Amino acid sequence: MAALCPILVNQPDVARYATCPAQATWSQAIGVLVSKVLVIFLSCATTSATAGVLGKSYWNVWDLYNAILSEYWGPAARAGVFFASAGMILAIIATNAGSNSLPVGADTSGLWPRYINIVRGQVICALLAPICVPWKIIASASSFLTFLGSYTVFLMPTCGIMIVDYWIIRRGNLHVPSLYMKAEGAPYTYYKGWNLRAIAAWVSGVAFTVHGIAGSLDPDSVNQASKNMYKLGFLLSLAMGSLIYYVACLIWPIPVYPRELESQASTGFESMAPLEGFFPGESVDTIRGVVYSVEETEFKQTMGKSAGAEPVSEKYAV
Structure with a gap:
């Protein structure tokens, strides 16, 4: 259940891009419930199977791959580990983009939209991540x-x-x-x-x-x-x-x-x-107190300069 926590809290940052409720429901049902349960089951099954074959259970995936190559060095084993590692790389990139990087970018851009957009928030997340010493975790x-x-x-x-x-x-x-x-x-x-x-x-x-x-x-x-x-x-x-x-x-x-x-x-x-x-x-058009986003501010300033007008400097759209 712990693996579901970030997704439960952060899913609005991604689901808000859906154009209808169905797009958010079926995708989350498959991506959260089915995939999580399937991955957890496969992890337990793999650990149990390797304990019988290799004589030791490995919880860490790269330790398991290293043990496989040490025991069964050959073209088939190396190809299998290569493709499995490629899948892991893709999964890590997708997980970090959807569950870590994008939510931080969306939340920080909501706090300071005048100075931070989603991309800048993601860069801040990447710079601060090493402080959490994830390698110790x-x-x-x-x-x-x-x-x-x-x-x-x-x-x-x-x-x-x-x-x-x-x-x-x-x-x-x-x-x-x-x-x-x-x-x-x-x-x-x-x-x-x-x-x-x-x-x-x-x-x-x-x-x-x-x-x-x-x-x-x-x-x-x-x-x-x-x-x-x-x-x-x-x-x-x-x-x-x-x-x-x-x-x-x-x-x-x-x-x-x-x-x-x-x-x-x-x-x-x-x-x-x-x-x-x-x-x-x-x-x-009747909304008042809208803070310009980074892109809007830069766009308005560029358009203002090109037209010979004064740069946009007001804080709120009124």
């Missing part, structure tokens, strides 16, 4: 499994908050112009731009099971109950983050629409979908 099977188990504790509360916020609190309704409003009292301004309910829910979800990480590193440092909770960290972190966020929203409700438009709003599930998140009379 895969140094042994125990350290790798500890890493896989640990980030579920931090990611699943986020997933739970996203599920509750969209499906229960907002009932699938997003008012698109409100996403660009920074005024006090706007639906997505919260408290000075911070959703304290989500922060409290995330901290609670992490704190509920994070102590179990110590048990995976040093079994004698925590009791058995903590170890058992950590083993269920995927479900417990998800449940705790979801519950705390839901209760917090019941006590301190969050506005789904601007106050002046609440009388026009429907309480039905995804009732804003037919007009794509706009009320009658609204359109993309």
Whole structure:
């Protein structure tokens, strides 16, 4: 289950490019559920089979390939290892592009669109990645499994908050112009731009099971109950983050629409979908407070200079 965490949280960064819901559903069903289960099964089967053939089980793929070449050096073995390695290279590139590089680029460009686009965000991700010393993570099977188990504790509360916020609190309704409003009292301004309910829910979800990480590193440092909770960290972190966020929203409700438009709003599930998140009379042209992206700013400045006009310097499109 730990391998699904990044995909569950980051999939909107890729699914937003779909032109219809079907494009996002069938592709994720195959790419996430079928492929993950199949790869996990094949990994277990390969490790078990090599233990019987080579007399030792290998969890690391390149150690397995090296053992095969050491035991069966020949054209067939070398060709098999070559094509298997080529498949691994392709899989690693695709995984990093879809699950690591692209989500970081999309999120950082959303935070600072005036200075960072998706490509620049991906470059920043590549530069910062060595700081995480990934070679130590895969140094042994125990350290790798500890890493896989640990980030579920931090990611699943986020997933739970996203599920509750969209499906229960907002009932699938997003008012698109409100996403660009920074005024006090706007639906997505919260408290000075911070959703304290989500922060409290995330901290609670992490704190509920994070102590179990110590048990995976040093079994004698925590009791058995903590170890058992950590083993269920995927479900417990998800449940705790979801519950705390839901209760917090019941006590301190969050506005789904601007106050002046609440009388026009429907309480039905995804009732804003037919007009794509706009009320009658609204359109993309009525949105205020849009920060220019890097490409838009450079394009406008280039066009302004070529026409003899002043370069675009305003911060917001008004």
